[in-house]
Amino acid sequence: MSIRFDLPDETKIEAEKIIEKNYRDMLLNTRIAGAKTVKDWADKLTLEYLSTSNLSISNETNMVSFEGLGVTQQITQLIQKLFPKQVVRATGFFHYPPTGYMGWHTNRNDPCKRLYLTWTNEADKSFFRYIKDEKVITDYDDKGLTSRLFEVTGEPPFLWHCVGSETDRLSFGFSIR
Numbered sequence: 001m002s003i004r005f006d007l008p009d010e011t012k013i014e015a016e017k018i019i020e021k022n023y024r025d026m027l028l029n030t031r032i033a034g035a036k037t038v039k040d041w042a043d044k045l046t047l048e049y050l051s052t053s054n055l056s057i058s059n060e061t062n063m064v065s066f067e068g069l070g071v072t073q074q075i076t077q078l079i080q081k082l083f084p085k086q087v088v089r090a091t092g093f094f095h096y097p098p099t100g101y102m103g104w105h106t107n108r109n110d111p112c113k114r115l116y117l118t119w120t121n122e123a124d125k126s127f128f129r130y131i132k133d134e135k136v137i138t139d140y141d142d143k144g145l146t147s148r149l150f151e152v153t154g155e156p157p158f159l160w161h162c163v164g165s166e167t168d169r170l171s172f173g174f175s176i177r
């Protein structure tokens with residue numbers, strides 16, 4: 001089962017337009033906030049690290065939020081149009097700088113359907129990693145827009161997942177209820 005989600009063409013084009021237009025601002029926001037470089041980021045995203053650490057709701061990360069920028073509202077409206085009968089809520093808008101990561105976690109405290117749009121200028125340099133049937137699956141991002149839809153469960157089996165990037169990666173997260 002893939003977690004990839006195909007956006008309708010017109011949504012994709014519109015999202016690309018909005019992101020490209022606001023790209024510099026989103027990265028500038030990180031420069032102002034001062035992102036940390038984490039040399040051993042990749043070591044924190046291994047199955048070994050997950051099985052030897054006592055993680056529950058990990059928030060090991062060096063990503064930077066760009067929540068306040070106007071782009072967030074525009075993208076949220078675009079996604080809401082895709083699910084007219086459901087409530088779309090923004091769950092986080094983040095820039096992962098090179099060596100950016102978000103450690104293993106489950107989001108079990110907020111079970112719902114999740115949609116993520118990500119943006120990067122380089123293919124195969126950043127990824128969404130998750131565990132499915134006890135196997136680690138690393139889904140590398142495409143160049144430009146990548147879209148994923150998956151269910152976060154409040155009961156076992158939980159959806160353990162993490163994110164890593166060796167390049168600039170923008171992430172737009174939504175809950176759909």
Ligand SMILES: [Fe+2]
Pocket residue numbers: 105106107161
């Ligand atoms: Fe998550």
